[in-house]
Amino acid sequence: MEHGEEKAQINYEAVSDVVPEAKTYQQEEQQHEQQLLNLLDEDRLQYAGSIVLGLSDALVELTGALAGLTLALQNVKLIALSGLITGIAASMSMAASEYLSTRSEITKKNPVRAAIYTGVAYICTVILLILPYLFFENYYLDLTIALTTAVIIIAVFNFYISIAKGESFRERFFEMAGLCLGVATVSFIIGYFIRQWLGIEI
Template identity: 40%
Template structure:
């Protein structure tokens, strides 16, 4: 607990200095940092010195997480850790009645921090997470299927890469228009942003999955690298959504990965069959 409070103090101080943080959230983070330092001093008086270099490594890990996933996901993840800490506080008050009031005060502070953070956060990519997820999921399923089918229909990586990327560009525009129409029919504010995020997510995945085919000459090696990138994108997306919506990360990751590989295998069989029957090799 002492080390966790020390860690939270440094992390909140770091986040409060970032220019991307709104004024209201910066004030909430600065206040939380002061509280966490006071909590750290309290626990240090009971258990002794607890700061260490490992704490700074943990802070570095969460800084990387901040840049990869954004502030909302980071704070939501920390929120789940705070719930675990609340359980420990209850156990401590049972073992040490003499510090019950102080520990209960710390628990109240933690709950106040959580409420202040959630009230101050407003990231557009979180508000449009449904549109982003739609673009990424659709791109992964369709494009991995196309590239898998290309194993039986294409003879070189450039042709396969161009076919997949051009299909991705066309599909990204189509998905953007569909997302705009859906958002408008549902009466959502700024449907053009929903369309933009869907288009951007789709085209980004299309570019990433096509990249191996433009830099690797072996069709099989490019395909394997494409699958690795696809799984990495799935891991990123499912972690993001799982944290925001308090879902099981492993279950979400497994479901989407199985779906992608299932579609890929089916289209490989179809592509190979058509290539052999029609005698077409591009």
């Protein structure tokens, strides 16, 4: 939408010398563009990096952990408990890291707000990924739902960012989804071998 607004403004500028009324329309287009940007919430865009950090780390780390735990433990309550503890601890760690990182940089971002965005994005992702294990007894089904949820989160967030910043949705989506699912696959395999190696039976 924003690109369309920019093209319209260029067209109005081109004809403004010939048609004086075009300047009025140009001003209206500028106001319209500003309204669109406000709808996208520029404050969140400013902290998009912090949100990306929380989301991407939670998606990659927790999907990997859940995949490994699913095959290693094969008990939904233990998987949910382990995943939740891991997720909460990691969210606080990531928030603290983002605070220190932002504070050490020359930026307009508030370190506390950056940390909050990172931590909240992380913990929300953790909750969404853990939920299936609290409702369904089939741990393979739970893992499938968790991975599907992860892909949906990646798609929604990257769509928002691609619209707001004019970046390629497909490239961002496949990169992030590939990392997430790749780590989950490797962790799933590792979980299997660890279970066999230690002879764990629960």
